[in-house]
Amino acid sequence: MNFQQLRSVREAVRRGFNLTEVALALHTSQPGISRQIRELEDELGVEIFIRAGKRLTGLTPAGTQVVPWVERLLLDADNLQHAAEDFRLGDSGSLSIAATHSQARYALPQAVHEFRQQHPEVQLQMHQGSPKQIAQMLMTGVADIGVASHSLADNPDLVALPCYRWTHVVVVPAGHPLLDAPLTLQRLAEHPVITYEPGLTGRSSIDEAFHSAGLKPQVVLTAMDADVIKTYVELGLGVGILAAIAFDEQRDAPLQAIDARHLFQINTTSVAVRRGGQLRRYAYAFIQTFAPHLDPALVQQAQAAPAEVALPSL
Amino acid sequence: MNFQQLRSVREAVRRGFNLTEVALALHTSQPGISRQIRELEDELGVEIFIRAGKRLTGLTPAGTQVVPWVERLLLDADNLQHAAEDFRLGDSGSLSIAATHSQARYALPQAVHEFRQQHPEVQLQMHQGSPKQIAQMLMTGVADIGVASHSLADNPDLVALPCYRWTHVVVVPAGHPLLDAPLTLQRLAEHPVITYEPGLTGRSSIDEAFHSAGLKPQVVLTAMDADVIKTYVELGLGVGILAAIAFDEQRDAPLQAIDARHLFQINTTSVAVRRGGQLRRYAYAFIQTFAPHLDPALVQQAQAAPAEVALPSL
DNA sequence: TATCCTTACGGAATTCGTAAGCATG
């Protein structure tokens, strides 16, 4: 058994059982791949692939059972190399963080600032995207750490760890009638609303609150980020609903914020990393800088845990 | 990176950094081992071993970090082969079970009987030993499944899954004074006691019960198994305290049992398997035959989980 | 007929063991 055989099998599964394509991807000849696979099958004593004549069409039952171990093995081989890299490169290297706009704009800057002081050798990269894109970036290795408000926990190949909770505020121009009396969903629904696009930054909890109150607010504008929302609130287009962290009394002086934590569900921001993976030491340091309770050991433990843990209570 | 390199490193760690010994163990030449290790170190770019002149003396910090991944990788390779074996050999093969006397004698026979009917092709092996020996047998691969009443959960390389709970009974000859009134620790302590040796079959819960009641029973005989205990109770040497499952009204006719579940802590019998391992399909079938709530998927999930799981609650 | 896998073959690279060298306790 050798790694080239394992890589051939993994790639064959990934590329739809087309060995010609696999050969291209692994920069080798097609008969080579064919041989690697055949040799592994011989050694294991089972056929991994279904062969229709001279064509591979799928996995045999044995293959279905064996392939996950192949993947695991290759993943661990990567981890071994990363572990060594961590030492070889010491505290220099690069760290790639993917985050939604809100996180990148309001939550992360402080952690990034601190981290850069403590790890000046590390080349930081920031990527912005939707939660789905962030998950994709993590899976493909484009990003090492993802930060988003939800929906990163769904992916079984990622581990999402809660960082902090936050609530919404309603933002209005100075002198707005909503400032005159305690804020309720009913009063809020009487005004045109400007908020996040669906799928972003706690938008779902906003929708849900109105829906369960039997209200249908008039959403006149949806934006990808709080800055756009605030801009249009300033223009008098409507009242804004946004994350509390996105509002700063000084900076956003012409506007006024009304606490809305009693109206909408509390939201949780999480960091996500690849499950079963291994990051550079400074990556764990960054996570702890961002969320002090997530110490490196804890994150590594969470990474090591399989997707669902359900032990019997007897 | 190849498996021979990894095996060399693992073996070097296990055999106290003596490469000559490693070469013997791996049936190859000593310069070969030396080269394998050097090549892996070159490829990873870090020194794994501390070299005092021309002698290996220990692990470098990098080695400490890398070696666990090496072990993991080789374990995965084994698991891959086992997964294939599972298919190649179908339902034939061998299954080795290690258990304490009590389990082997009273709890397991029924499961073994059922299992042999359902899997006549499987060659069953039974090993008897102390909990410590059972743990050892599991670790070295002598046994696939361990069954004992406790202390298998301590080992981080094993997973112990609770099977069933059981209590003690007090066994006395017919007409014994203890039969005349409700059983208490005080009354029990007035008679000479025959029970298990320390470290066996819930002996600790017996000691604890007496101790916390401020009583010091006179233990006149300790035995490795219930049969010996019963024999000496029959001879009038004292009253026996043993696991309820070890007493059968018909078979042990001259003796009488008194329920003692209110006196001693409830005990739990567990099955244990190697953590991170992979067993033949029929091994999981056996576990479920023994403990129906431990279905194969659940056991596999437990095996996959790392030793300590402690996720943040935020 | 075009695509795709297998088999066959020869050259190249790797691997491995023996023998010699050298450091340590």
Add this chain to the structure above:
DNA sequence: CATGCTTACGAATTCCGTAAGGATA
């Protein structure tokens, strides 16, 4: 000086790519 790791070298093996063969859609 005995033990133990490294280096050197040559033989054997393995590995891999090219070319040809055969099966399927």
